[in-house]
Amino acid sequence: MEFLVATGIGWVAACGIYLLLRGRTFAVVLGLSLISYAVNVFIFVMGRLWTNAPPILISDALVADPLPQALVLTAIVIGFATTGFVIELALRSHHESHSDHVDGHEPAHTGSTAGAPRQKETA
Template sequence: MAALYAITIGILAAGGIYLLLRERVFTVVLGLTLLSYAVSLFLLGMGRLSIGRPPVIVAGASYADPLPQALVLTAIVIAFGMTAFAVVLALRSLGLTGSDHVDAAGQPDERAADGGKQDPRP
């Protein structure tokens, strides 16, 4: 079971890195999301999941460690905020440059009549 878990984390991390290296902004955002899923699974796996143990301390019983779950919840919230921010930046870049390529930030808008010399802000 541990090997399957490790393989799953590896596939998610490899897919996330592959998508981060693409040229379109949407695939880069998907790569960030996959990489954050891999990190969340890694953090959860590092906590040595225990089955059948109570989450609350009971006198004389072994209990589950709540720290990995807290770290994963924090990582999920941070990943959601990061993804939302990246999507907003991607949409703003698309509006300014007219292209969804990652390296199109310095290129002028192809649709502008004056060759991109017009102020792109509304």
Template sequence: MLSLEFLLASGIGVITATAVYLLMRGRTFAVVLGLSLLGYAVNLFLFGMGRLWLAAPPIVGAAPVMTDPLPQALVLTAIVIGFATTGFVIELALRSRHESGSDHVDGHEPGARHVDIPARGEG
């Protein structure tokens, strides 16, 4: 039978690998999705740091085995911060799409010819 720690570590690994793959893509939506998945993987890691107990009470009491509430509070705070950061990154991606006319991270379509525009004051 698989242990809970192995399942959590496998899940974190799969989510992290998917996030890194999406971060390497050229489109802004994939990059935003990869950043969100990476945040979820970090949240799962922090949640797992509070020890994984089966049938342990979630509150502090007289029980000999209880879960640690600090990682749960950290994950809750990280979820709120991650939501705000994701909203900000989506706004930046939309602004970049509007200004550059492309949804690629570098602003250029692959295979398109790049025309260098001289800076002001140059010939």
């Protein structure tokens, strides 16, 4: 089960990094969200899942650690606010530059010239 969870976290983080490296702002926003989800699950998993363990020390029994759950809850709230802010920045950038690319410039579209005949150069 640990291997499955670790693999899932790795795949989500890898997909997030891939989306961060794309040239479109929407993909960058999705990549940031996926990375934050992967980090949240990682923090939550590091706290271990304890059954029948109280979060408060009452006796010498096994005690669950509530800190990872509190950290993840705080990270979810901060991540939601940050995602909203980044979406607003992306929309403003699109409005001002009329482009969805992160640098504000559309790449030059060069069509396929594999079957086109060459033209002679004139001097």
